[in-house]
Amino acid sequence: MPAVQPAFPRSTVLGYPRIGPRRELKRALESYWEGRSSRQELDRVGAGLRERTWRRLAELGLEGLPSNTFSLYDHVLDTAVLLGAVPERYRRAEDPYFAMARGTQGLAPLRMTKWFDTNYHYIVPEVGPETVFALDAAKPLAEVRQARALGFETRPVVVGPVTFLLLSERGAAALDRLDDVLDCYAELLGVLAAEGVAWVQLDEPALVADRTAGELAAVRRAYERLGAVAERPGLFVAAPYGDLGEALPVLAATPVEAIGLDLVRGGLDGLAALAGAGSADGGPAGERSAGEGPAGRGPLAGKTVVAGVVSGREVWRTEPGRAAYALRVVREHTGDVAVSTSCSLLHVPYDVAAEPDLVPELRARLAFAEQKVAEVVELAHAAPSGPAVAPEPVGAPAPVAAGERGPYEVRAAAQAERLRLPLLPTTTIGSFPQTGELRAARAALAAGTLTEAAYEDLVRAEIERAIRTQERLGLDVLVHGEPERNDMVQYFAEHLDGFAVTRNGWVQSYGSRCTRPPILHGDVSRPGPITVRWARHAQSLTDKPVKGMLTGPVTIVAWSFVRADLPLRDVVFQVADAVREEVRDLEAAGVPIIQVDEPALRELLPLRRAGQAGYLEWAVAAYRRATSGAADGTQIHTHLCYSDADQILAAIDGLDADVTTIESARSGGRILGAVGGFGRGLGPGVYDIHSPRVPGTDEIEELLRETLKALPAGRVWVNPDCGLKTRTYEQVEAALGAMVAGARRLRAEPSPA
Ligand code: MET
Numbered sequence: 243m244p245a246v247q248p249a250f251p252r253s254t255v256l257g258y259p260r261i262g263p264r265r266e267l268k269r270a271l272e273s274y275w276e277g278r279s280s281r282q283e284l285d286r287v288g289a290g291l292r293e294r295t296w297r298r299l300a301e302l303g304l305e306g307l308p309s310n311t312f313s314l315y316d317h318v319l320d321t322a323v324l325l326g327a328v329p330e331r332y333r334r335a336e337d338p339y340f341a342m343a344r345g346t347q348g349l350a351p352l353r354m355t356k357w358f359d360t361n362y363h364y365i366v367p368e369v370g371p372e373t374v375f376a377l378d379a380a381k382p383l384a385e386v387r388q389a390r391a392l393g394f395e396t397r398p399v400v401v402g403p404v405t406f407l408l409l410s411e412r413g414a415a416a417l418d419r420l421d422d423v424l425d426c427y428a429e430l431l432g433v434l435a436a437e438g439v440a441w442v443q444l445d446e447p448a449l450v451a452d453r454t455a456g457e458l459a460a461v462r463r464a465y466e467r468l469g470a471v472a473e474r475p476g477l478f479v480a481a482p483y484g485d486l487g488e489a490l491p492v493l494a495a496t497p498v499e500a501i502g503l504d505l506v507r508g509g510l511d512g513l514a515a516l517a518g519a520g521s522a523d524g525g526p527a528g529e530r531s532a533g534e535g536p537a538g539r540g541p542l543a544g545k546t547v548v549a550g551v552v553s554g555r556e557v558w559r560t561e562p563g564r565a566a567y568a569l570r571v572v573r574e575h576t577g578d579v580a581v582s583t584s585c586s587l588l589h590v591p592y593d594v595a596a597e598p599d600l601v602p603e604l605r606a607r608l609a610f611a612e613q614k615v616a617e618v619v620e621l622a623h624a625a626p627s628g629p630a631v632a633p634e635p636v637g638a639p640a641p642v643a644a645g646e647r648g649p650y651e652v653r654a655a656a657q658a659e660r661l662r663l664p665l666l667p668t669t670t671i672g673s674f675p676q677t678g679e680l681r682a683a684r685a686a687l688a689a690g691t692l693t694e695a696a697y698e699d700l701v702r703a704e705i706e707r708a709i710r711t712q713e714r715l716g717l718d719v720l721v722h723g724e725p726e727r728n729d730m731v732q733y734f735a736e737h738l739d740g741f742a743v744t745r746n747g748w749v750q751s752y753g754s755r756c757t758r759p760p761i762l763h764g765d766v767s768r769p770g771p772i773t774v775r776w777a778r779h780a781q782s783l784t785d786k787p788v789k790g791m792l793t794g795p796v797t798i799v800a801w802s803f804v805r806a807d808l809p810l811r812d813v814v815f816q817v818a819d820a821v822r823e824e825v826r827d828l829e830a831a832g833v834p835i836i837q838v839d840e841p842a843l844r845e846l847l848p849l850r851r852a853g854q855a856g857y858l859e860w861a862v863a864a865y866r867r868a869t870s871g872a873a874d875g876t877q878i879h880t881h882l883c884y885s886d887a888d889q890i891l892a893a894i895d896g897l898d899a900d901v902t903t904i905e906s907a908r909s910g911g912r913i914l915g916a917v918g919g920f921g922r923g924l925g926p927g928v929y930d931i932h933s934p935r936v937p938g939t940d941e942i943e944e945l946l947r948e949t950l951k952a953l954p955a956g957r958v959w960v961n962p963d964c965g966l967k968t969r970t971y972e973q974v975e976a977a978l979g980a981m982v983a984g985a986r987r988l989r990a991e992p993s994p995a
């Protein structure tokens with residue numbers, strides 16, 4: 243620590259979008275991966291984006307500029323590299339970083355999963371007993387220096403030690419390496435101090451979930467240890483995405499100088515509890531009251547609270563009265579309060595000004611990253627005595643009613659009779675490659691240079707291509723390939739009332755992949771059929787059954803920016819009713835199988851156990867509300883990705899879908915044991931679609947043999963982990979060819995089970 247620690251800046255953000263306002267990084271990455279441009283070119287684009295961000299944040303008046311929030315792929319992967327946690331098998335790859343992220347022809351990538359309850363995905367680090375940690379601070383240092391050369395002092399942002407280990411493959415068990423990892427972090431602090439860095443931000447979002455006593459002890463140990471480093475920057479520990487709960491007093495009792503609280507998601511209860519509980523080191527309880535400020539004598543006295551009052555998750559303007567109220571409460575606990583966002587702005591688009599098509603009434607209600615920075619600055623300068631409005635609880639949800647389908651045995655018999663499928667039926671998850679031609683046509687249609695009729699001809703031709711390909715490859719249940727969809731949520735949003743879609747509102751999903759979440763701003767309803775004509779066209783081209791493809795209500799809501807004036811449950815039910823109408827119309831058009839995807843079912847799961855059962859209950863109810871209008875002879879499929887399904891198995895079972903396809907290959911088949919108890923059809927994915935790698939027939943055969951050890955053959959479906967839209971036709975034909983051949987080998991055996 244310097245003799246006098248510089249004050250924490252009055253205004254800051256925990257992080258900023260990095261993909262570029264026009265997705266410049268996406269283009270640069272993909273061009274580099276395809277060998278069309280050099281590494282230097284990629285680095286030049288990255289440097290340009292960082293420069294632009296710092297300049298813009300400074301222009302907007304933000305005092306505390308973060309650095310190291312940029313990433314070429316993922317900040318958790320960056321942290322693994324920082325700590326030297328690169329598994330041996332990747333070290334010889336031409337580019338170990340991207341080999342870990344994306345795999346190579348000979349090497350599967352590291353696993354990827356969702357970042358807390360967001361739609362961002364991180365790369366799961368591998369930390370074993372043999373991992374040799376060794377600090378490689380090149381990236382944060384380079385960013386600090388780049389910013390400094392531009393005249394900006396920055397605060398490097400790094401994933402904190404406890405969260406890093408908890409997010410790694412072994413989860414809490416990896417805390418056995420805490421001391422070794424702390425050596426690296428301590429060294430990093432020294433390096434940053436030597437560089438003249440005043441503050442470092444360690445992100446510890448894992449602390450907003452339920453933590454065991456042992457895990458909380460790890461928090462204490464980590465920050466005692468880092469706090470004791472002689473020469474170091476000020477320590478700012480940020481805890482986005484929820485309430486720190488029991489971790490707050492633990493953290494408060496360590497020497498960290500600043501604590502970042504998510505006061506949007508987390509609310510103010512944690513602070514009040516802290517005041518009531520007295521100091522964390524065992525002081526008498528109930529001695530202090532919340533009104534004891536200004537600097538208070540509570541556990542937060544002497545610390546800076548970095549108050550996350552501007553939401554990094556929502557796109558609505560901050561209500562000044564609510565923010566003022568939160569800031570006033572925080573000031574009762576500490577003399578030093580800085581204004582910030584609740585989490586990194588990574589989850590919102592860049593700028594509302596880039597959305598000229600939105601109606602003015604909606605635009606006026608919106609704040610994207612740029613606007614949020616301006617709000618932070620304004621709140622930091624506002625007089626602390628501004629009008630404060632306590633948050634009001636949102637109204638109670640409406641009662642649900644949904645008809646039920648017949649028992650599974652009855653449905654299965656009716657469907658078997660109707661569909662006459664072979665053992666181990668082969669299918670795909672829905673999307674086929676989105677060709678450049680199709681994307682260009684969609685852009686031309688939007689720009690008005692292509693007619694609706696010409697565009698639709700192209701969509702019909704793509705459907706035909708997908709159907710012909712599947713027939714040639716010998717799949718059993720076909721799909722139309724979803725060529726009319728830019729995105730599985732946006733497409734429905736465009737056809738439902740109550741949603742608006744943006745032109746440039748991209749947010750990073752993983753690596754170079756972005757999504758453009760629609761904005762659900764009013765009551766949702768379906769003006770007319772959405773997918774029926776495409777399904778009908780596909781079915782007219784083949785005698786094989788074609789699956790109708792819909793996105794489920796939870797996923798539509800999870801991947802949209804949602805209104806804040808209704809309980810989430812009610813919003814999801816409104817969407818469920820719209821999906822239910824679409825199911826009814828597909829069925830009436832003779833579509834024999836309808837898949838309602840819910841890949842985001844786990845995503846909205848509350849991080850703390852207390853809220854989980856209630857959420858799952860209404861989420862399952864919404865799915866059943868969407869699908870239970872289907873006749874027994876109509877086969878309902880659902881699809882989920884990401885192996886973290888473990889946590890929500892009972893809910894997935896509760897969806898009562900006739901067939902569930904689920905990601906399995908990417909996570910090495912771990913899901914198999916867990917889903918063995920499901921009494922209905924199950925398609926654990928046989929290959930990972932996130933990687934360009936093509937599986938061989940032997941590999942598929944082997945995997946299916948493993949599957950048949952866990953599940954009865956009569957219930958097993960054969961399909962990839964997820965949709966194919968990010969792959970090329972060449973990769974898809976090779977992979978599906980191997981998949982069908984593998985299934986046929988087993989089918990040919992006398993008793994494959
Ligand atoms: C992220 S899940 C994707 C499901 C969708 N039906 C597709 O195949 O692309």
Ligand SMILES: [Zn+2]
Pocket residue numbers: 671841881882883963964965
């Ligand atoms: Zn999927």
